[in-house]
Amino acid sequence: MNTETRTSILGGEIARRSWLGLPRPVLITWAATIGAAVAIYVLGGGQPWAIGAAIIVMAAVFAATMEWRDKPSWAARHAHTMRVWARRRRGEHIYRHQGDPCYGDPDRDPGWALPPPLGNTAPLQVAGTGLDDMFILRHANPGERPTYSVTLAVDGVADGLRGDAAYAASSTAFGMFLAQLARSSSHIRGIQLLHRSVPHDMTPHIQWADARVACLTDARLAPAVESYGALIDLASPLAEEHRSFVVLRIPQTEAFMAETTRLARTKHANTLAAIAQLVRDETERATRLLALAGMGRVDVLGERRACAVIRAFLDPSFKIDRHRDATWASCWPSYIGGRDSVAIGAGGRWQTRVGYIRPRSIAAVPLGPLWLAPLLTGVEADPGDDDTAPAPTIRTVSVRLDFVPAHRARAAARGDFTSDQARKAKEAKRGKLDDGSTQVLASASDRRRNDLVPGSGQHGAIYAAIIAVTGRDADDLDRACLRVTEAANESVIAEIDWARGDHDVAMFATLPLARGLAATPYTR
Secondary structure: OOOOOOOEOOOOOOOOOOHHHOOHHHHHHHHHHHHHHHHHHHHOOOOHHHHHHHHHHHHHHHHHHOOOOOOOOHHHHHHHHHHHHHHHHHOOOEEOOOOOOOOOOOOOOOOOOOOHHHOOEEEOOOOOOOOOOOOOEEEOOOOOOOEEEEEEEEOOOOOOOOOHHHHHHHHHHHHHHHHHHHOOOOOOOEEEEEEEEEEOOOHHHHHHHHHHHHOOOOHHHHHHHHHHHHHHHHHOOOOEEEEEEEEEEEEOOHHHHHHHHHHHHHHOOOHHHHHHHHHHHHHHHHHHHHHHOOOOOEEEOOHHHHHHHHHHHHOOOOOOOOOOOOOOOOOOOOEEEOOOOEEEOOOOOEEEEEEEEOHHHEOOOOEOOOOOHHHHHOOOOEOOOOOOOOEOOEEEEEEEEEEEOHHHHHHHHHHHHHHHHHHHHHHHHHOOOOOOHHHHHHHHHHHHHHHOOOOOOOOEEEEEEEEEEEEOOHHHHHHHHHHHHHHHHHOOEOOOEEOOOOHHHHHHHHOOOOOOOOOOOOOO
């Protein structure tokens, strides 16, 4: 039986549908400016100087906030520059680990107990609740609802001799998994998918090969053993290991707290124990659904394993599975943020650069289940030269998904479709030739409207994709970013928008902390 290959179109949202295609803060600024101009005119009694001053104010604000050719406005660029300058002045771009030689030096160490980008994030105290093995992070940063997160390690979809039908079935199963989590009965309101590519640790295989060779007694096998050893030496620098993780994001909503109160009352437990119990129940449900979706083995990570993952994501010198000495307080390596990258480790051994994959950068073409494979597993290794050893391209791809309930998603799709059809009719009435932008927007809203028809079981989603690339020095990082960009182009991603001056903050969106999206009217 042939299974039709599932396709999706992620592109199409190439512009905002707000008035003039501008973000809401800009429109609010314009409204305030018009009010200020009217006040100047009234207070000036309609004098020519008052009219001129009002016109100058409105023109200046318009020129400063207008976006040209999808580039940030002058005001946005300078606000970002001032933000970076203020952070550097306070020393928020520097963190020193206790083992760093500069730790405690007032001239080089600002003295942060934890990296500043973490904000108000800390493990939930579950000791004595009967759920001591759970590692639950509580995020309570200003301006957003407190949330809880749990990290899962998954095998992912098996590679190898699989046909399109098998990948289509896996894609369908994962879509059903997302739809199950998006239901109103679930407290999980979003997930983060992480794919980490690092040099493969050949030590276990080498130890296994040594044990096998030690059992050989026939001297005629010596050439074969030497050949196999040479093959290992040749493949070791270029071998790549891929690891996948899923982070569950559970916001502290009114329904969540009501269920927590019920658990605390029925089980005669305190609030922390009830919260941990509810998070554990949601985690067990998600783990079961992931296994049914064909994601292979799923492990819920405790504190040491989760902290080891965070440490290895930041500093490739540490292995992901070496977790004996990993704790929340000690898993953060030293780093110094720069304009083009962030130097990680004592002495800045590693250089990391972070980039954003904007939705408009993804081509509006049908995408199959393997559309992202070139970026995940197809990036070429660095062949090296006389001064640099060959090595795989170290990178992390993070995708944050926030679920939108079906009724909200349908309302948004209906409004966008109505707006797009009105724009098409208006342009046709004026006889204006479309450059394709209006048609692409109309197609995107029409697809969403058809996908979200009542009874389909589908829900909406808002997503953000971020990639972090790590090199051994500045030149190695530049070459690695070039290879990643080429692989992204093969994945129909037009461009990667690299961060400017705030890589040390952006890299925390590529850690298993469920970061990377701000709350919207559809996800609150």
